Amino acid sequence: MKYVYLDYAATTPMDPEVIKEIENHYRETYGNASSFHTMGQKAAQILENSRETVASFINAKTDEIFFMSSGTESDNLAIKGVAFKSKERGNHIITSAIEHHAVQHTCQYLEKQGFKVSYLPVDEYGLIDLKELEETITNKTILISIMFANNEIGTIEPIKEIGEIAKKHDVIFHTDAVQTLGKVPIDVEEMNIDLLSASAHKLYGPKGVGLLYIRGHGVRKGWGKYIEPLLHGGGHERGLRSSTENVPGIAGFAKAVELCKRNMKEESEKLTKFRDKIIKEITENIEDVYLNGHYTKRLPNNVNLGFRYIEGESIILSLDVEGIATSTGSACSSKSLEPSHVLLAIGQKPEDAHGSLRITMGRYTTEADIDYFLEKLPPIIEKLRKMSPLKKGKKYMFDPTYETDQHH
Amino acid sequence: MYSEKVMDHFRNPRNMGEMKDADAVGEVGNPVCGDLMYIYIKIKDDRIDDISFQTFGCGAAIATSSMITELAKGKTIDEAMKITRDDIAGSLDGLPPIKMHCSNLASDGLRKAIENYRAKQKKE
Numbered sequence A: 001m002k003y004v005y006l007d008y009a010a011t012t013p014m015d016p017e018v019i020k021e022i023e024n025h026y027r028e029t030y031g032n033a034s035s036f037h038t039m040g041q042k043a044a045q046i047l048e049n050s051r052e053t054v055a056s057f058i059n060a061k062t063d064e065i066f067f068m069s070s071g072t073e074s075d076n077l078a079i080k081g082v083a084f085k086s087k088e089r090g091n092h093i094i095t096s097a098i099e100h101h102a103v104q105h106t107c108q109y110l111e112k113q114g115f116k117v118s119y120l121p122v123d124e125y126g127l128i129d130l131k132e133l134e135e136t137i138t139n140k141t142i143l144i145s146i147m148f149a150n151n152e153i154g155t156i157e158p159i160k161e162i163g164e165i166a167k168k169h170d171v172i173f174h175t176d177a178v179q180t181l182g183k184v185p186i187d188v189e190e191m192n193i194d195l196l197s198a199s200a201h202k203l204y205g206p207k208g209v210g211l212l213y214i215r216g217h218g219v220r221k222g223w224g225k226y227i228e229p230l231l232h233g234g235g236h237e238r239g240l241r242s243s244t245e246n247v248p249g250i251a252g253f254a255k256a257v258e259l260c261k262r263n264m265k266e267e268s269e270k271l272t273k274f275r276d277k278i279i280k281e282i283t284e285n286i287e288d289v290y291l292n293g294h295y296t297k298r299l300p301n302n303v304n305l306g307f308r309y310i311e312g313e314s315i316i317l318s319l320d321v322e323g324i325a326t327s328t329g330s331a332c333s334s335k336s337l338e339p340s341h342v343l344l345a346i347g348q349k350p351e352d353a354h355g356s357l358r359i360t361m362g363r364y365t366t367e368a369d370i371d372y373f374l375e376k377l378p379p380i381i382e383k384l385r386k387m388s389p390l391k392k393g394k395k396y397m398f399d400p401t402y403e404t405d406q407h408h
Numbered sequence B: 001m002y003s004e005k006v007m008d009h010f011r012n013p014r015n016m017g018e019m020k021d022a023d024a025v026g027e028v029g030n031p032v033c034g035d036l037m038y039i040y041i042k043i044k045d046d047r048i049d050d051i052s053f054q055t056f057g058c059g060a061a062i063a064t065s066s067m068i069t070e071l072a073k074g075k076t077i078d079e080a081m082k083i084t085r086d087d088i089a090g091s092l093d094g095l096p097p098i099k100m101h102c103s104n105l106a107s108d109g110l111r112k113a114i115e116n117y118r119a120k121q122k123k124e
Helices: A016-028 A038-057 A071-085 A101-112 A130-136 A159-168 A247-285 A312-321 A341-345 A367-387 B004-011 B059-072 B077-081 B085-091 B097-102 B106-123
Strands: A065-068 A092-096 A116-120 A141-145 A172-176 A195-199 A210-214 A289-291 A302-307 A356-360 B024-030 B035-044 B047-056
Touching: A016 A247, A038 A065, A038 A247, A065 A071, A071 A101, A071 A141, A071 A172, A071 A195, A071 A210, A092 A101, A101 A116, A116 A130, A130 A159, A141 A159, A159 A172, A247 A289, A247 A302, A247 A367, A312 A356, A312 A367, A312 B004, A312 B059, A367 B047, B004 B059, B024 B106, B035 B059, B035 B106, B047 B059, B047 B077, B047 B106, B059 B085, B059 B106, B077 B106, B085 B097, B085 B106
Parallel strands: A092 A116, A092 A141, A141 A172, A172 A195
Antiparallel strands: A065 A210, A195 A210, A289 A302, A302 A356, B024 B035, B035 B047
């Protein structure tokens, strides 16, 4: 059966060139990069070459790239690392209401440890307000953590402007760029980014490899060392992330970055064309549908649509039956039952937030895939709407006295 | 994630649609939580003569709605009152644990419909 994968924001298939690179290193570069002998030094060399490849992609210095095991670890080190090291300086962190859980739950954890966190609201498109950001900064603020682009609705935040504000007030600026690296050009100098998190498996690299860019490799004028390690041990990654380096995985990450460097512009143009085609076709041909997120300040590969009167999981399940992989911010598809905090933050009613569909495309998506999706979706929406008691203009009979006991 | 039976009922829901001349309707859930279920019944000689559903919800919500219409059809209303969430989940070869409480509302919906029917009978 035809299988169309449209869930690249969840993860991407590895590029065959990356697989080849990793395989070679598993066979040939098995040394421990800390070992003195030739095999160890060979691994150390591959590690440094990889660091250089990745650094040049975001205009960083080689010694400012720290390899991690995931985007989540990278977010954790950035936020907890700064908080723990700089708590004498201040205890206030600013973040947004639409961050990935790796950032949001880390901030909530720090609140329990006595830190103060401000969660900036966003507008209907998911954009933060720069004026509000600046007004929220106090003399206790040590860190601003705002994602580069949102994983659900694809909205790209005004990163350069946030960087300027952070610089002006001498606050450290962290951005979660897990969805962004490889899709949109990133320049940590031009954008005044101090800390940046990314993950290899979102750009055709392996799972289990991430990175944290750390400006000045963790030393800042007037602050001294500003980041505390979470893992202690052999002192790898300049003492900020002890663990024997995953050299084959890191080499695979570097290969993936190299391929993105080569293909990003062309791929981005292709995906933008597909994205806008899906949005146009669906909003023109299906009733009671709306786009979540911004029309232009948006990742090239992301479409997020809300379908009124039906529930998101039933849409993805129906698409899956047709061999199309998509996802939803809706509660029922994931382990959590709450509707997406992102959709609620952009002002949606909970019943609407349950009806969202996320389509994310990538390197191997073809025009034929898009056409197949556009052919299969409308009858699914029609069938589910026929099944639903919710209709346009119809008031449902919900009886508030009904005890939804185990229902939340 | 779902059993073949759940997928069968999800793909080919039985007795789906509004029943205009129903004797009673049971409504459970809340769209705010992502599930809303209507169970329509027609009663003849104290038996469920006809039954249908309309559901806003996930795959499990749709499959359990469909299943209860099959389980309840032809039963006396006393028998139908005794159908439980576990009966429905069992007939579907099980449901993922997280769906057991959240989307398995069909038996409540049927009971509600029968209660509404009985209340109406008393009035008449």
